[in-house]
Amino acid sequence: MKVFSLFSLALIPTIFAAPADEAQIFFGETDTIRRSGLHHLPVVEGIINNGNEISHQWVEDEKQFIKQHGLTYEMVVHPQFNDYKLRITEPKLCDPTVKQYSGYLDISDDKHFFFRFFESRTSPEDAPLLMWLNGGPGCSSSTGLLLELGPCSISDRGANTTHNPHSWNAHANMIFLDQPINTGYSYSDDGRTINSSPVAGKDVYVFMELFLSRFPEYSTQPFHIAAESYGGTIAPHIANVINTENKKIPVASSGLVKINLASVILGNGITDSHVQMASIPDYLCEGPYPIYDDPNSVQCTALRNKVPTYQRIIKACDDFDSLFTCIPATFYCNYQLYAPVRRSGLNPFDARIQCDLKVALGVNPRRNFKALNDAVILPFFLRGDWMHNTPLLLEEIINDGVRLLVYAGNADMMCNYMGNERWVEQLDTVFLDEFSTAPTEQWVTMHSGKMAGTVRSAGGAGSGAGNVTFVTVYEAGHMVPHDQPEAALDMITRWIRDIPLTLDILDLTMPFEVI
Template sequence: MHVGKKYIKEGGFLYELVSHPKFDDYQLRVTEPKLCDPSVQQYSGYLDIAEGKHLFFWFFEARNSPKTAPLILWLNGGPGGSSTTGLLLELGPCSIADSGRNTTYNPNSWNTDANIIFLDQPVNVGFSYTDDGSKVNNSPAAGKDVYAFLELFFYQFPEYANLPFHLAAESYGGTYAPNIARIIHEQNKQLSHARITEGVRRINLASIILANGLTDPYTQMGSIADYQCDGPYPVYSDPNGPECQSLRSKIPTCQRLIKSCYQFNSRFTCVPAQLYCNTQLFAPLMKSGLNPYDVRAKCDRSKDGQLCYRQMDWIERYMNEPAVKIELGVHPSLRYETYSKEVNQAFTRRGDGMHNSALLLTDLVNDGVRLLVYAGNADAMCNFIGNERWVELLDSKFNSEFAATKPVPWILKSTGKQAGEARSAGGSGFTAGNVTFVTVFEAGHMVPYDQAEAALDLITRWTTNVPLSLH
């Protein structure tokens, strides 16, 4: 215990208690675990919100130069996916091992040269919970809670507040992150005009990183047949065969429904778009016997689980160990799941995933917040073709420059091997760019899982603003 600090005993656990005069509806409970990689400083615990919501987080300091290293917030998607899966399966300091009995050291962790927070959001995802079972069912509301979490985190740990902050999100995070970034950006603007800020900090938002994301559904759904029939790993052998013809015939209806969602922005237009596009465009893929997140691989859901990665079960086994819960400051009665069907359904019933989140990025990019979009080329769920197209269409002052760019090879310094290709606008070739799109070769939906060394190289170059074209 530290002199002069407030502590609270709750559920048999002693937490440090952090409250903020401006955020009187919120408090932070913090403990210091020694799991995963005990050689680095860690914090875990909860953001408590007045209406009985509790968001779980787990923070790791950088292995190198933590006082000057950038800070990354990592979010998995779903909606309903726990960010602990990103930690233990993709990019955290340790990787799940031995059927979930323990973890192994990850030499390619993103905390090699960055401080990193993994946050289970929205509520009722992972170890996050509500007192009464109520749900958040849309990305703007979820974004407000994430903003409050960041303000309290920086209030408690001011040493991280002035570091460059990078918001990184995967999959449905392509919808979450623009909503969160917009709130940060708007609050920052208000703070710059306020005479008294009452301890509220300007968050030093340096960039947004979207990993195999869903951001502009109209454009991305339009790419599905191109990817599945003509992509680098075709799902169907004949691009003119009946499966591909059927897919192509359904895209106009899907896009018409999405356009209606964009136009009227209501549950009554967005839910039908989501239901039609998901059932008509993805159902054949789900029945193909392939892993839709990595079409190079087969998937037997009876053995591999619904998401085609049996490590998801391993993660649940590990996170539900009583000793792990105690170390993290989690109540023993809480049951951890890698994926919440209830949260997913709540968002689906709002049609949340059919909104055009790319529109939220225009002001951010124009005001100097950098944007990195990367995608593994074996992912059929949020494929690289659709992601590249929406970045090319993004309305920003870099639009015409980006449209004129050609892909350049991205070569790993460590191996001399080409890991992918990049297109970049802004920075005149001397930086990693203001709007950058990267195709990652031989990688699926979870790039750091498939290409750990390449993913670390990418993220280190991006956060230190080093061009990907450098060999």
């Protein structure tokens, strides 16, 4: 079965290698580990046979190590999460000027989540912690790392990498996580995957608990979850789990870390399909890059007439949550509402680009390039995971004090800016009335003075970046940090520093070069 994916993934080259080998130096002081409440496995030395895989474990300087696949990792566990282990090593790829970690979160010895970590280029001891997730579901976060906002970018036709001056780790400690399972370098031993965002949320929460317990120096800083595309569905579930678990942690907890969740950041996401799919006719007929010249044409009228049918069947999917109700909604959306996009010959993720890549490359037009893992995306789509009421999770989180930034490139046809702005307008939070009357203001980048887009915001007491903020990014498609790297860095730096995007450069109390 072929499902028309809403979300993109670019080719990840072999330059992005697996974790470093056994000869590298391990990290972490023993006294830090003792203070954190983290525990090592009580194996002194031995050979462990996990199915077809033989692992060698030993203890050195009160730290546990494990050798698997010819690689050596430090391995840590937590007494509150018996089924989870964290394997860590220290690579030198991509940006050797900053501290790096990579490795796996192992779940019950059969599921393994891969991560990369890069310290901030500026004052890492004071910088916030930011996790980046790509979409799909099934798109590796290596896409964001290598093609959008990571410390390095692909060069030499994939044979090398080059320094990225607009990396988001300019002022943030960055985590890139491949999730859900079987995405990117993450894998399951039996090949099984998951089919819902709530399940993904629990796994990421445990990862953060183990990571921050191992590295408490990052636990006191604000934590931001940033996601793109289908991450607009998954990230709110992760934030909801973290927010819920934070409330359960007693004053005298047994080694658990209260994760300092500061904000959720969603870029060109799919978050409220009921509202966003209804915006498709408006974008295709009246947007900045219309497919049809006349918004009152027969084609536009016919497209608008399909919206009520879609909203009825998507409500059935949300109400009854079964294959019998969710599969029809998925297919109706992909093959009815998105039909004009499919026929247009335009790049659905960037309306400015004509899709003639196969011709330009001399590729057989009958051959398809698979850019994401169908085995991951299909179970989510068949269950209708993206059709449920995700904004409901965000409303509680926002009312609890967690900030929300939603941004969208104005050339993306798949998760267009109109639909994203509309669902933000409808969020039933304490900022509902303020946001509904918030003006649309210009956003000019600090470094170059370029008109980058517009912003609407509520909250922030008039001096911050806001509690609920929506940004439209000009001349950008589905992957804003790729299309407008300077503007994206300006936006994220101001957001994590709580500086309004509407603030004029002359009003800044800090040198604008730092952004």
